[in-house]
Amino acid sequence: MSQSGPNDAARREFDQVIQDIADYVLSVDVTQSREAMETARYCWMDTVGCGLYALNYPACTKLLGPIVPGAELPDHGARVPGTSFELEPVRAAWNIGAMIRWLDFNDTWLAAEWGHPSDNLGAILALADYQSRTGTRTRSMKDVLVAMIKAHEIQGVIALENAFNRVGLDHVMLVRIASTAVSAQMLGCDRSQILNAISHAWLDGCALRTYRHAPNTGSRKSWAAGDATARGLFLAMVAQRGEMGCPTALTAKGWGFQEVLFEGGELSLSRSYGTYVMDNILFKISFPAEFHAQTAVEAALTLHHEVVGRLDGIERIVIETQESADRIINKTGPLDNPADRDHCLQYMVAVPLIFGRLTAEDYEDEVAADPRIDVLREKMHCVENERFTREYLEADKRAIGNAVQVFFKDGTHTDNVTVDYPVGHRRRRGEGIPLLKEKFERNLRGGIAGAGADRILELCACQEVFESTTVDEMMSLLVAQEGGGR
Numbered sequence: 505m506s507q508s509g510p511n512d513a514a515r516r517e518f519d520q521v522i523q524d525i526a527d528y529v530l531s532v533d534v535t536q537s538r539e540a541m542e543t544a545r546y547c548w549m550d551t552v553g554c555g556l557y558a559l560n561y562p563a564c565t566k567l568l569g570p571i572v573p574g575a576e577l578p579d580h581g582a583r584v585p586g587t588s589f590e591l592e593p594v595r596a597a598w599n600i601g602a603m604i605r606w607l608d609f610n611d612t613w614l615a616a617e618w619g620h621p622s623d624n625l626g627a628i629l630a631l632a633d634y635q636s637r638t639g640t641r642t643r644s645m646k647d648v649l650v651a652m653i654k655a656h657e658i659q660g661v662i663a664l665e666n667a668f669n670r671v672g673l674d675h676v677m678l679v680r681i682a683s684t685a686v687s688a689q690m691l692g693c694d695r696s697q698i699l700n701a702i703s704h705a706w707l708d709g710c711a712l713r714t715y716r717h718a719p720n721t722g723s724r725k726s727w728a729a730g731d732a733t734a735r736g737l738f739l740a741m742v743a744q745r746g747e748m749g750c751p752t753a754l755t756a757k758g759w760g761f762q763e764v765l766f767e768g769g770e771l772s773l774s775r776s777y778g779t780y781v782m783d784n785i786l787f788k789i790s791f792p793a794e795f796h797a798q799t800a801v802e803a804a805l806t807l808h809h810e811v812v813g814r815l816d817g818i819e820r821i822v823i824e825t826q827e828s829a830d831r832i833i834n835k836t837g838p839l840d841n842p843a844d845r846d847h848c849l850q851y852m853v854a855v856p857l858i859f860g861r862l863t864a865e866d867y868e869d870e871v872a873a874d875p876r877i878d879v880l881r882e883k884m885h886c887v888e889n890e891r892f893t894r895e896y897l898e899a900d901k902r903a904i905g906n907a908v909q910v911f912f913k914d915g916t917h918t919d920n921v922t923v924d925y926p927v928g929h930r931r932r933r934g935e936g937i938p939l940l941k942e943k944f945e946r947n948l949r950g951g952i953a954g955a956g957a958d959r960i961l962e963l964c965a966c967q968e969v970f971e972s973t974t975v976d977e978m979m980s981l982l983v984a985q986e987g988g989g990r
Contacts, residue, residue, distance in 0.1 A: 515751060516751050516752050517751060518699045518703065518749070518751040519703075519751065519752055519754045521754055521771055521773065522702045522703055522751075522754070524773070524776075524777065525658055525685050525702050525777070526685065526695055526698040526699050526702060527695075528654065528658070528685075528777040529654050529658075529685045529686055529688070529689040529698065530689060530695060530698065532654075532777060532778065534650055534653045534654060534657075534778070534779050535646075535650060537653075537778075537779040537783070539779075540653050540779035541649055541653070541967065541971070542967055543782050543783060543785065544649040544652045544653050544656075544782055545649060545964065545970050545971075546787070546937060546940055546941075547611055547622055547652060547656075547782070547785060547787075548625070548645075548648065548649065548652065549940070549941075549944040549964050550610065550611065550788075550789075550940055550943065550944055551604055551610050551611065551622040551625050552585055552604075552625075552944075552948075553943060553944040553946075553947030553948055554603075554606075554607060554609045554610045554947065555585055555586065555600060555603035555604045555606075556585060556586045556603075556947050556948060556950060556951030557607060557609065557864070557947040557950060557951070558602075558603045558604075558607050559586045559587070559603065559951055560950070561606065561607070561864075563606075563723060563726075563842075564602065564603060564606040564726070567602060567727060568584065568587065568589065568599045568602065569584075569587075569589050569591075569599070570589070570591055570595060571595060575591075575592075575595075576589065576590050576591060577590050577591060577592055579637070580634075580638050581593075581596065581634070581637070582596035582597075582629075582630040582631070582633045582634040582637070583596070583633055583980075583982065583983050584596055584599045584600060584603075585603070585951070585979070585982040585983070586603075586951040586952065586984060587983070587984050588983060588984045591630075592634075593630045593633075593634040593737060593741075594630075594734050594737050594738045594741070595734070596630035596633070597626040597627040597629075597630040597631070597730070597733050597734040597736075597737045598626065598727075598730045598731060598733075599626075599630075599730070600625065600626040600629055600630055600730070600733075601623055601625075601626025601627070601679075601727075601729050601731070601733040601734060602626075602726065602727040602729075602730030602731075603730075604622060604623060604625060604626060604729070604730070605620060605623055605726055605727070605729045605730060606726045607792045607864045608726070608788075608792050608793065608846050609788050609792040609864070611785050611786060611928075612785075612786040612787075612788060612795035612928075613656075613659065613660045613663060613781060613785060613786065614786065614795060614796070614828070614896065614902065614904060615660070615663045615664045615665070615897070615902075616663065616665050616666055616667040616897070617662070617666055617668050617669060617675055617678070618663065618669070618675055618795070618796075618828070619659055619660075619675035619679065620679075620729060621652075621655060621656035621659045621660055621679075621682070621781060621785065622652070622656075623676070623729035623730070623732070623733055624651075624652065624655035624659065624679055624682050624683045624686065624733055624736075625648075625652060625733075626683070626729075626730055626733035626734060626737075627686070627687050627734065627736050627737040627740075628648055628651045628652060628655065628683070628686060628687070628690070629648065629979075630737065631687055631690055631691070631737055632647060632648055632690065632975045633975055633976070633979045635690070636974065636975045636976040636979075637976065641692075642974065642976075643974065643975040643976075644971060644973065644974055644975065645963075645970050645971055645973045645974075645975060645978055646971035647690070647975070648975060649971065651686045651689075651690060652782070653779055653782045654682075654685070654686050654689075655682040655683060655685070655686045656682075656781040656782045656785060657777050657778065657779065657780065657782065658678075658681065658682040658685055658686075658777065659678040659679060659682040659781070660780070660781030660785075661773065661775050661777055661780070661781060662678055662681070662771070662773065663678060664773075664774075664775060665772040665773070665774065666766075666771055666772055666773075668710065668766070669713060671765065671766060671767050672712055672714075673710040673711075673712065673713065673765060674710055674711045674712060674715075676711055676728045676729045676731070676732040677708075677709070677710035677711070677732070679729050679732040679733050679736065680705050680708060680732040680733070680735050680736045680739075681705040681706065681736070682736070683733040683735075683736025683737060683740075684701050684702055684704070684705040684737075684739045684740050685698065685701070685702050685705075685736075687740035688701040688702070688740035688743055688744070690740075691741065691744045692744075693740065693743060693744050697744060697746075698743070699749055700743045700747060700748060701739050701740045701742070701743035701744075701749070702749075703749035703750045703751065704739045704742070704743065704747075704749060704750070704753075705736060706753040706754055706761050707750055707761075708735065708739075709761070709764075709765055710765060711728060711732075715728065716832070716847060717832070718835055718837070718844075721840070721841070721843050721844040721847055722840075722844070723841065723842075725847075726843060754771065783930070784930050785930075786902075786904070786926065786929055786930075787928030787936060787940055788928055789927050789928045789936050789939045789940050789943060790802065790926070790927050790928075790939070791852075791862045791863075792846065792862075792863065792864045792867075793846060793852045793862060794833050794846060794847050794849075794852070795904065795926070796825070796826060796828055796829035796833055796904060797829060797833060797849050797853075797906070798904060798906075798928070799904055799905060799906040799923035799924065799925070799926050800823060800825065800829075800849060800852065800853050800906035800907075800908055800923075801852050801856055801862050802923045802926065802927070803906055803907060803908040803921040803922065804852075804856040804908050805856045805860060805861075805862075806921045806923075807857060807910060807921055808857055808858075808859075809860070810910075810918055811857055811910050811918065812857070812858065814912060815857075815858065815876060815879075815880070817912045817913050817914065818880065818883055818911070818912060818913070819883070819911050819912055819913045820884070820885060820910075820911045821853070821857075821883050821884045821908065821910050822885050822887065822907075822908070822909045822911070822920075823849060823850070823853060823884055823885070823886045823906065823907070824888075824889040824892065824905075824906065824907040824908075824920075824922075825886055825887070825889065825892060825905075825906050825907075826888070826889070826892040826896045826904065826905065826906075827888050827893040827896075828893075828896065829849055829886075829906070830886055830887075830888045832847070833848060833852075834849055834850075834886045835847065835849065835850065835851075836850070836881070836882075839851060839872065842867035842868055845867040845872060846867050848881075850880075850881040850884045850886070851872075851877065851881060853908060854877045854880040854881055854884075855871070855877065857880060857910075858874070858877065858880065859871075889905065889907065891905070892904075892905035892906070892907075892924075895924070902929070902930075903924045903925055903929075904924075904925065904926055904929070905922065905923065905924040905925075906922075906923060907920050907921060907922040907923075908920075908921050909921065927939065944964075945957075945961060948960060948961065952981070952982060959981055960981050960982070963977075963978065963981075
């Protein structure tokens with residue numbers, strides 16, 4: 505009798521990590537949490553609004569549409585909000601995901617790993633619309649919210665204790681895994697098929713973070729999540745057709761994810777899946793800025809009126825931040841493009857100090873050419889604040905603290921302005937939700953003609969009405985109208 509070993513060909517049980525994800529998407533009823541369902545509605549609004557806003561940028565729109573001219577599905581393809589495109593669902597997921605992430609303005613999750621769980625809406629919305637239009641399943645917006653909550657939870661819980669960034673891997677891997685799982689469930693896959701699909705999501709490995717960091721920061725970081733959510737939908741559809749999986753995709757000796765890509769480490773998952781991530785999601789409400797910098801921008805805005813008339817007299821600027829921000833967005837030297845600038849802490853502090861604002865347009869070349877920005881950047885000193893780092897990881901806080909203080913050549917200085925929680929944090933929900941609604945309406949009216957925008961706002965105003973709205977009705981309102989859209 506042969507003994508079990510690394511070369512033993514006997515099939516094994518699926519890795520527990522894969523089984524836990526499959527059982528969650530199949531069995532857990534997240535609708536019992538009204539907070540999660542309501543937060544998901546706001547998340548949907550904000551996410552779609554961010555996608556519509558991105559359509560103002562040719563760098564984004566040039567990538568949208570079918571991958572080859574003419575490859576569209578009139579009357580039954582998945583629709584891309586703000587455009588006239590009707591595409592097969594995988595390509596539609598790519599389009600929607602790229603739009604959502606383009607301006608770095610959608611929601612955020614910060615932990616040992618970070619990311620943007622609403623990126624998964626690319627697959628969810630494209631599949632729901634395709635199913636509705638082809639008659640496979642009649643989908644409601646409640647179905648979309650449930651899938652969003654579960655995708656958020658899968659991505660966010662895995663991120664809590666597993667720092668893929670420390671081994672050079674990009675967080676969009678988690679988008680692919682979450683999108684695969686919820687797409688497979690939406691497709692009606694059984695447990696075996698869902699297990700197979702999720703195993704393939706792990707087998708895909710991960711993109712390198714190279715495109716997020718100097719000296720290679722570039723626009724791929726704006727479409728990487730769209731690529732990941734589309735890939736997740738593709739893997740789910742392949743599994744639905746009966747493609748076999750790889751049960752030990754993570755743990756196989758010598759060949760599994762943990763040994764090959766995670767430096768031999770074992771994934772740590774101490775929290776069971778529920779609604780924790782959606783309950784605590786971070787909204788980017790005030791600024792299209794990498795989230796570790798949100799409170800630094802708020803602090804800089806507080807100081808604007810005090811320093812704008814004394815810019816020439818500044819000797820140095822001290823920014824206290826968390827370890828994660830110090831490691832990933834503390835950036836000196838020339839900045840080559842908008843993607844470079846919106847991941848530079850110093851740039852994101854300099855602009856509000858000078859102009860009293862930070863908008864997506866402020867990352868473009870015209871604003872970046874102002875010589876005062878680089879002059880201030882050269883005077884900035886970033887230091888880690890140990891309290892900020894500690895409270896960033898504490899489960900009951902999830903703070904994202906920053907402090908900014910300006911010192912002048914005459915020996916005077918401003919207060920050390922400290923902000924621990926951004927306006928999009930759960931602790932500031934009462935302040936943040938009205939601002940989120942304003943952001944959504946502004947972005948919606950910028951991409952959808954008047955009557956359609958009015959109706960969407962009406963549907964979004966009430967939880968019960970929103971949940972009962974069909975996906976077909978909502979998407980029909982979101983397509984480009986005559987006289988508007990693309």
